[in-house]
Amino acid sequence: MGTRPARTWVRPLLALAVLATAGCNSPRDNRTVRVDVIGQSEALAQPLRHGNAPAARLILASTAQGLLSFDARGDIVGALAESWIVEDGGQSYIFRLKRLHWADGKPVHADEVARLLRERMRANPLLLAGLTPDVRAMTDRVIEIRLDMSLPAFLQLLAQPDLAVMTRSGDGTGPYRREPVAEGGPVVLAPAIAASEEPAEGEPESEAAPPVERREVRAERASLALVRFRARHTDLVLGGRFQHLPLIAAAGLNMADAQVDPVEGLFGLAFTSTSSFLADVPVRDALARLVDRDKLAEVLGLPGWRTATYPLPASYELNRLPSAPAWSGRSREERVESARRIIDRWRADKGDPPVLRIALPDGSGASVLFLRLVQDFGQAGLQLDRVAIDQPADLRLIDEVAPFDSAFWYLARLDCSAGLLCDPRVASRLAEARKSQNDEERAQLLAEAEEATVAFSGFIPLGRPIRWSLVGQRLTNFKPSSRGVHPLNALITVPN
Template sequence: MRRIVRPLACALALLLAGCGQGGDGEFTVALIGDEEDLLAEGVRLSSGAQLVRAATESGLVALDARGEVVPALAERWIVTDDGLSFIFRLREDEWADGSEMSAQSVRDELRRNLRALRGTSLGLDLSPIDEIRAMTGRVVEIRLTTPVPELLTLLAQPELALRHEGTGPMTVERTAQQPDESEGALVGELLFRFKPPVERGLPDVPEWQEEVRDLLLVSELAPRALAMFDDGDVSIVLGGRIDNLPLVDIGPLSRGTLQIDPAIGLLGLRVREAQGLLEEAVLREAIAMALDRPAVMAPFNVGGWTASTRLVAPGLPGDPGLVGERWADQSLEQRRETARARVQQYTARQDSETSGPVRLTLAIDEGPGLDLLLQGLAEQLATINVRLERAEDRDKADLVLVDRVARFSDPRWFLNQFACSLRQGLCSQQADSFVAQSMNALDPIVRASLIAQAELQMARENVYIPIGAPIRWSLVRSGSQGFSPNRYAFHPLPPMAEVPR
């Protein structure tokens, strides 16, 4: 059925605008996931829906293939010396309904987006925005309560796209939806096509179609996506995570390359509630002390991956070095000896005749990589007489796996993931207080000190047990362009739809 549907879709596209745009044919990309991920709406987007939103809708700025900020609806901008004001000049354009893209309309859309993001971690990231002003002509100013050097990266997030239909560089249409007989799931296909340059805010270029091509995005489960890559049906596979990394057979991949993103973010265990073995901070610390992080990740054989005992990724831009790795002066066995003693003291206090390891449950999905991760963690905790098992009921788990890529390179992103206002597990009111104080600190030294105190407070309360950086990977066939590994593991579709020169 797939071999029938695709030619029909391409024939229809040929009648409408020219299949392949320039004779290079459509460029096919597989995204590991399902169609629901691609078509999600609102402000809580999956990684697949972020790709669709970024291709079809624009914000003031966008991220390119390298994860760097580039112009979108704003053609240029300046930042004041104190870092408290970002001033954007909009390109001359119209909304889809023909109305002027004025500073007032852009301001109103930005305000609407900020209201919609309240109650989310991204909303917390954007909370330093104090005021959005429409100035004369096509100029918009964003004022802050405290400097946010990476505000542009935040404004480039797909959730900050201005939701006037058609502001993005590409159009999209669904071309097929049929069952995948091997997996019993629906397969989604979306066809993306570049709009003419003038509709993208660019000068009109004759024969511009020769520079671009259609892009077909296919959502597939991991085994099928990898098989399509091996068979030459797709040129790039996106959306790889730790759960499906073991499916990649690195050796025989002669026609493609495994690309690992140098992603920053969170990979670790969040404490859901302070109860049982996790009721006290010193007991939660015992779990963190027992982990041999490199050994847990060794089966994945990811070059360049580094373990960390910190909540905030080490080495971020502007990191003053006020917080270091924990237990640096202790060997693994010394840490485990302390952890075993604490677990033993806990079990001695329990009014139970049952002997044996203390049981903890972890909310973790199934998959070959996650099974390996659970097995590794269980082996580590067994050394301190703790039995770790997969939770049957996620809402009743003792621990929850956190596997998340950062939105921007700032310690606040990491701390905001555990804000008490999000109500997603155990949190620290004191750490939140330090973060809030930093929002009103104009002195960079004071601000960095408050952020460091927040991280140290989180470490003292042990609400999160870090493992290291999240793992994100893609398969990219040799000769493909428009793809670049980056720290945000975000790979926009438009660069892939440009014809290689």
């Protein structure tokens, strides 16, 4: 129990560099863009089974489409839908589909798209934050989605790769299609062609889509992906997170080489244990006080990274600034001293606290975080043990980009339905807010739910999520994305 030594990465990386150089000298098609996404090859092969993995989301966004998608900056653009309108004050969303075909040549109809979209929504309950959209086909090419309330940010949710429409056999509508490849080789994506039909009489002809080059996608360990990029054997590395940051320097690159996405979301420790120690609200609040976020930012070494002491990064629908814990304005010394007093009182009444299990992902950056927590919590005499991210734990890291800009997602993600230690009052307020037809009443209910969430201290915020990429010079249209999504058909500027 206790600390584990941080791994040394430099020597393995140098060895990998030699191997990569020896095996990558064959000539390549200049039009093929080579992409390494940090992750497992299984996520590339079966994206519907690994929907939250970066590799799965990349394939879903590349070979299938939702009604909407994101452009290079993270702005909403049409995908399956060629146009859409919002009615009934933001409760009704009506989409007109493009004239498309599946890969087998069959036309895409609205009823099938609606059915598949309903399946994707059921498969991603945390994404929907308790929303229950009613999805139905109105004609062969028109779909309506109705909500119980007005939610302008709902369009951002529909553009998420998790809601890309793909059949169970892996059939999608592009913008790419998979080409057959040898077992163990990269996934080769070729532009999907002949997807559009001739426009019906009286309809304008659609503008020709810009050309998209072939893509060669591999899922790699972070260390190998960085070595391949340094050796110029890949054009783009996607899927970088906080746990991979120390590998940048180890691979001989600079932190300035990383293109960081300006995303918002949740990055912190959620309580999952019902032990008597953690069931005490003052104890949970004391643990949040102990974390030295400035030191964490220093050791992670990402310039400009913003730390956090409360969950919501903005007001959203609250009509006021987010709540801050009572200790947020105090000095570091005052926070630690007050936390020690709380823990010492518990120890005097009930004995020694248990060793706290912290569930973290693999990676040297996660080791850095764990060692920081060992030092911070150790100031109150607490011991920690690190366990795998999917193992039973007392605290579990949440590292997620918000799928849409709304207090509903942040509060629902930290609620009882997410399997976390929670205040039942929050669930009640959220349920009422989802049903409310009055904007002021809804804002008040959300404000009460947010205040209760902060007071309950069921989540220790650390900062904004970290998402970064390594980008080769030929990818002239790559841009940092506010959604953390990088469409493969928007990497290179198309000449006029």
